[in-house]
Amino acid sequence: xxxxxxxxxxxxxxxxxxxxxxxxxxxxxxxxxxxxxxxxxxxxxxxxxxxxxxxxxxxxxxxxxxxxxxxxxxxxxxxxxxxxxxxxxxxxxxxxxxxxxxxxxxxxxxxxxxxxxxxxxxxxxxxxxxxxxxxxxxxxxxxxxxxxxxxxxxxxxxxxxxxxxxxxxxxxxxxxxxxxxxxxxxxxxxxxxxxxxxxxxxxxxxxxxxxxxxxxxxxxxxxxxxxxxxxxxxxxxxxxxxxxxxxxxxxxxxxxxxxxxxxxxxxxxxxxxxxxxxxxxxxxxxxxxxxxxxxxxxxxxxxxxxxxxxxxxxxxxxxxxxxxxxxxxxxxxxxxxxxxxxxxxxxxxxxxxxxxxxxxxxxxxxxxxxxxxxxxxxxxxxxxxxxxxxxxxxxxxxxxxxxxxxxxxxxxxxxxxxxxxxxxxxxxxxxxxxxxxxxxxxxxxxxxxxxxxxxxxxxxxxxxxxxxxxxxxxxxxxxxxxxxxxxxxxxxxxxxxxxxxxxxxxxxxxxxxxxxxxxxxxxxxxxxxxxxxxxxxxxxxxxxxxxxxxxxxxxxxxxxxxxxxxxxxxxxxxxxxxxxxxxxxxxxxxxxxxxxxxxxxxxxxxxxxxxxxxxxxxxxxxxxxxxxxxxxxxxxxxxxxxxxxxxxxxxxxxxxxxxxxxxxxxxxxxxxxxxxxxxxxxxxxxxxxxxxxxxxxxxxxxxxxxxxxxxx
Numbered sequence: 001x002x003x004x005x006x007x008x009x010x011x012x013x014x015x016x017x018x019x020x021x022x023x024x025x026x027x028x029x030x031x032x033x034x035x036x037x038x039x040x041x042x043x044x045x046x047x048x049x050x051x052x053x054x055x056x057x058x059x060x061x062x063x064x065x066x067x068x069x070x071x072x073x074x075x076x077x078x079x080x081x082x083x084x085x086x087x088x089x090x091x092x093x094x095x096x097x098x099x100x101x102x103x104x105x106x107x108x109x110x111x112x113x114x115x116x117x118x119x120x121x122x123x124x125x126x127x128x129x130x131x132x133x134x135x136x137x138x139x140x141x142x143x144x145x146x147x148x149x150x151x152x153x154x155x156x157x158x159x160x161x162x163x164x165x166x167x168x169x170x171x172x173x174x175x176x177x178x179x180x181x182x183x184x185x186x187x188x189x190x191x192x193x194x195x196x197x198x199x200x201x202x203x204x205x206x207x208x209x210x211x212x213x214x215x216x217x218x219x220x221x222x223x224x225x226x227x228x229x230x231x232x233x234x235x236x237x238x239x240x241x242x243x244x245x246x247x248x249x250x251x252x253x254x255x256x257x258x259x260x261x262x263x264x265x266x267x268x269x270x271x272x273x274x275x276x277x278x279x280x281x282x283x284x285x286x287x288x289x290x291x292x293x294x295x296x297x298x299x300x301x302x303x304x305x306x307x308x309x310x311x312x313x314x315x316x317x318x319x320x321x322x323x324x325x326x327x328x329x330x331x332x333x334x335x336x337x338x339x340x341x342x343x344x345x346x347x348x349x350x351x352x353x354x355x356x357x358x359x360x361x362x363x364x365x366x367x368x369x370x371x372x373x374x375x376x377x378x379x380x381x382x383x384x385x386x387x388x389x390x391x392x393x394x395x396x397x398x399x400x401x402x403x404x405x406x407x408x409x410x411x412x413x414x415x416x417x418x419x420x421x422x423x424x425x426x427x428x429x430x431x432x433x434x435x436x437x438x439x440x441x442x443x444x445x446x447x448x449x450x451x452x453x454x455x456x457x458x459x460x461x462x463x464x465x466x467x468x469x470x471x472x473x474x475x476x477x478x479x480x481x482x483x484x485x486x487x488x489x490x491x492x493x494x495x496x497x498x499x500x501x502x503x504x505x506x507x508x509x510x511x512x513x514x515x516x517x518x519x520x521x522x523x524x525x526x527x528x529x530x531x532x533x534x535x536x537x538x539x540x541x542x543x544x545x546x547x548x549x550x551x552x553x554x555x556x557x558x559x560x561x562x563x564x565x566x567x568x569x570x571x572x573x574x575x576x577x578x579x580x581x582x583x584x585x586x587x588x589x590x591x592x593x594x595x596x597x598x599x600x601x602x603x604x605x606x607x608x609x610x611x612x613x614x615x616x617x618x619x620x621x622x623x624x625x626x627x628x629x630x631x632x633x634x635x636x637x638x639x640x641x642x643x644x645x646x647x648x649x650x651x652x653x654x655x656x657x658x659x660x661x662x663x664x665x666x667x668x669x670x671x672x673x674x675x676x677x678x679x680x681x682x683x684x685x686x687x688x689x690x691x692x693x694x695x696x697x698x699x700x701x702x703x704x705x706x707x708x709x710x711x712x
Contacts (some may be wrong), residue, residue: 004135052181054122055129058205058213061118065090065198069103072157075148075185078117092116094202097139097195110196111334113159113189120182120204131182132207134214136200137183137268138168138186140279141191145185155279160444161191166279167196169271172214174207177428192279196335214267221266228259229251231408250300255408256294261289271705285331290343291324296352301354305366308357320346340454426465433458497523499567519564547596547687551711554591554636555580558625561601565608571616579624591627591636594711595688603684604638606677611642615701619643627710634710635690641703646696656682681706 040052041063049059067090073081092101099110133151135144141155141164151173158164175182184484190196203210235252239245263270264286270277298317302309324343328336355377437455500523503509562578569576604623611621623639627634647655656678685692689709696702 024388042118042120045117045119047118049126049350050121050123052123053125055126055131055206056209058203058209060201060203062094062201065599066090067092067093067098067100067101068114068117069108069157070115071115072159072187073115073191075145076184078115078185092197094118094198096197097199098197099195110194111161111191112196113157113164113187114197116184116186116188118184118196120184121289122177122180124180124332129182130174130176130207132172132205132210133184134203134210135171135173136202137168137170137202138188140168140197141188141198142189143477144173145183146173146311147178147183149175151175154215157187157189158191159189164191166190166192167271168268168279170214170267172211184246192333193283194334194340194640214631216267218267218272220268221262222303225259225262225269227559228255228262228357228408232256232259241545245303247300247303250303251298253295257289261286280333283337284328287340287343288325291328292321294347298350298354301357305357308361309354317350318517352399383519394507422577430458430461430465430623433461451626464621477520494523495571496565496568499571502565516564522564542707543600545687547599549594549688550595551592552595552597554593554625554638554708557595557597557600558623559595561604562623565605568606569612569621572612573619574612574615575618577620577622579622581626583622591625593636593708594689595708600708601685601704603681603706604640605680607640607706610677611640611644611702611704615642615644628707635707636710638706639703640706641701643701646698646700647694648698649696652694652696656692679699 040047040049042061043064044567045064045066047061048062052059069090090103092098094116097110098108098112098114101108133144135152135154138154141157142153143150144152144159152560154169154171154173155167156163156165186198188197203213205213232252232255235248235255237252239249239252242248263273264282270282295317298309298314301616302314324339324346327339327667355464374570430588433454476573497520497666500519504513562576606622608621615621620641620643622639624639624641626637626639628637682692685706685708690707692704694702694704
């Protein structure tokens, strides 16, 4: 019965692996061959879209563009040349590099600079629509004008290597057509890579639809990158805990490296996260990962299936990998980028050799060999397509991340099966040894010494198992601590909900029960959002947070905030005071602030929460509103004052820095926080056009001022 169950488990794992492979293939096919825009091509620098509705159907710009080689022309210069009778008689097919383009009987090299021009004729429906262009990575610096307006600039365009700065980034630009024609003028220069020009499709469409598609692509890249990095780090941790098995080490390195590489391809997330990341280092990392991938996968294969890799192949792999890595490190991109095809051939040959070994292992019915072979075929196909795509021989885009993700999932299943089988074998061996020990104890007294030795070995094995269990227990405790840190900021909303539940239950103010229930509902919704707080600050800093700005009466907003958190502050043993002075009497001139009430409430919540943390029981938290009419721009000033021990004046400029934490002396318990609250507060207030500052003498509490411009 147990043998049958073990056989069933292996069958289930195999089916799961096959399903993962099929799912990966379907996803790769759908994402790479999604029907997009109709196949319309420009001719002699003119694209006729008068019969198409491009704002609803995205279009990939392809066909002939006007080509000005070794000239960096602005739209005005091109227009002046045309008015003087100069006719452009050179056209180049886009997407495509100018490498090997025949000009005056000679083929161009990859280094150089040029200007591209395309005139688009729009239909009547599109003339009043807001359109957008999605610009891929263009080799390797460019400027783009739309109807004479400079809308995008990546890197520094120059006429010599010393004058230009290469950079890779994807862009999404928006424009409003002024009439029935749109003129695109792009200056491109390249002196650092073997290829130059517009080698990837530029997409044209409605601003909303193109924005959604771009965000989906970014989300897909982030999902793949996160998946590879998490799986890789998990396997590296497994190796740290159990160094005897090197398979998780090589598999973890492989997935982490390709997770990093996925940041350098597709939407080029690395330049979105780090805009000033060096271009040369970016390319070197990408090529080094490609060069070393064959060696790592060979070592991983040898750990999974020993004795299937010959010594000469292993030696050749070491030599080829070392030579390619040395070339990439020692030479500029202009040289080693010409070796892309050589690197691809070496990697494909390595994978092909390993697949032959996998076929032999599968024929011998070795566990996991068939799964390994199937996913290797998928990965090999996607890798080959990528090398062909970057050599401009394949129309299908970057597919290797999907193949690698399928490969990674299947390998996780294989490694999990190995660990499960090892644990099962250990349990079976322990039971068999225990039974043998019981039988040996009944044998001749001359064998007692041997029995004691075996018992001692069994105890040692048991101790090792206990030690392993304790290590896993410590790891679980560490995970719980991390989870507790992440959910630290959930305490205040939960406390608020508990206070209102108790108020409803005890019938404190029955007439306000409906309002309390609304507060409970609002806090429940807030808790669902607060698990995203750790990534929220980085999104704020990079401008990825959308604000729903609307005019709001400052007094109504502040009074609602006060009522929502009044019970929480008072339950903490503090006196919560709202001071709006005489502003309420000025009803015809009541201050109005343009704000996102939800975000601004979050900022004030952080300030009140900090005041509660650092104010002892019996203290006071004061929430006040005032108007500043001394300056040219009238402002509403919201202040949060506490009666705590205060902040040293020399540290006031540091408290808004990210991850800065200050534990004030004299508190009963050590107070720890994520260090993000004040930084988030500053980012939110600045997004409202305001400012936040703090005052304190370090002895008698602190005052935080939030100044917001009034809405006129």
